[in-house]
Amino acid sequence: MIEIFELSVIKRAFIVVSVISPLAPLFGVFLILRRYAFFADTLAHVGFLALAISVFFNINSLLMLILLSIAVSVSVEHLRSKGRLPAEGSLSFFLYAGVALSVLFITFSGKTGSVMSILFGSLSTVTKEDIYTILAGACICLLFLVKYYKKIISLCIDEDLAHAAGINLSFLKIIVAVMIALCISISIKTMGALLIGALMIIPPLSAMQIAKSLRATAVLSIIFSIFSSYAGIFLSYYLGIPLGAAISVILIAIFIFSFIVKVVR
Numbered sequence: 001m002i003e004i005f006e007l008s009v010i011k012r013a014f015i016v017v018s019v020i021s022p023l024a025p026l027f028g029v030f031l032i033l034r035r036y037a038f039f040a041d042t043l044a045h046v047g048f049l050a051l052a053i054s055v056f057f058n059i060n061s062l063l064m065l066i067l068l069s070i071a072v073s074v075s076v077e078h079l080r081s082k083g084r085l086p087a088e089g090s091l092s093f094f095l096y097a098g099v100a101l102s103v104l105f106i107t108f109s110g111k112t113g114s115v116m117s118i119l120f121g122s123l124s125t126v127t128k129e130d131i132y133t134i135l136a137g138a139c140i141c142l143l144f145l146v147k148y149y150k151k152i153i154s155l156c157i158d159e160d161l162a163h164a165a166g167i168n169l170s171f172l173k174i175i176v177a178v179m180i181a182l183c184i185s186i187s188i189k190t191m192g193a194l195l196i197g198a199l200m201i202i203p204p205l206s207a208m209q210i211a212k213s214l215r216a217t218a219v220l221s222i223i224f225s226i227f228s229s230y231a232g233i234f235l236s237y238y239l240g241i242p243l244g245a246a247i248s249v250i251l252i253a254i255f256i257f258s259f260i261v262k263v264v265r
Contacts, residue, residue, distance in 0.1 A: 009235065012131060013123050015192065017229035017247075019138035020187045021199065025207075025221035026145060027180050028200035030100075033156035040176075040197040043092040043184045046072045048119065048193035050185075052105035062130050062144070065185040066137070070100075073181035077173050082167045094178055121192030121244030130189065137186040144240040152176060153214070192244030199225060202251040209258040224254050 031037050050068040054061035080092045117125050126134070145152075154162040155172055163169055163245050187196050207220035232247030238248070 009124050009167060011124050011126070011234065013233050014230070016126055016134055016190050017233065018226075018239035019135060020183075020190065021225040023138060023141050023145075023183050024187060024196070024199045024221045025203035025225045026218060027141075027183050029204045029218055029221060030152055030156055030176065031180070032201065032204050032208075036199050037263060038091050039073075039089070039180065039198075040184065040200045042076070042095040042098075043069050043073060043181055044188065044193050045095045045102075047098075047184060047196070049102045049105070050097040051188070051193065052102040052109070056105040056109040062133050062185070062189065065188060066182060068135075069185045070178050074174060075149070079191070081173060082176040087107040109157040111120065116242065117192070118126045119192050119194045120242035121188075121190050121195060121247075123233070123243050125189045134186040137182050141179050141183050144175070148172065148175070190214040190243055191247065192242060195244035195248045198244075198248040198251055202248075202255055203228070206255040206258040209255075209262040224251070228254065 028037075028040070031039055046069055047065050050065040051061050052070075053059075054064045064101060076090050110197060116122075151162070151172055152169050154167060155169065155176070159169060162172075184196055184200070187199065190261040191199055203215060203221040203224040206224050207217045209219040211220050228247050231250050232243060235241065235246040235250070236243040
């Protein structure tokens, strides 16, 4: 058991999940309250495209992830707020476009062996250089949550009430979309493009089966996420399965347990 902590790749994995696992479910709570959970999946598939482009051009993948995800998230929110496309339509377009273009870039790059780590995450994909970018991104997301928490809650509960309270909804929606994109971007290399949505959505869903208040839901979501992430590292290392899949399996088990508790109670 001790030897696992002597590996640099494991140390990096613990650092990454320690900053990602508390943030992702908090944003997930907001997405669920706004009935916008599909947004996470769309940005995850855009992240797949960013990683595929990085592989094709051999450039910094994390920087490409952040830039492309933010650009798409702002575009989706702009199209949605202006009424030029329905929310589901714009999300679906970017999701399918991301997948299709990703396949093209991966195929023409000739590096199809990297698909598994891109889709499902890996213990070894995060480099020392990535750590600093991830920590910086996590700090920005945390500061945003601390500063705008009450305004975001007002936005999620009742937009008309938030507008009446003097909140600049257009700006808040854009900045929330940008922060969600940033959170997903710094998480994808660990969780994988297909499974980052699980870390954002399943912990809040599990917490909602037990908790009776929004605060309790947020706290339980963080606990479930942190436990699953740490346990997933051990499961991934000893069973040789992708990290994102290992964490997601544990999250699924927690959700089933929470649902059973709700039914019995």
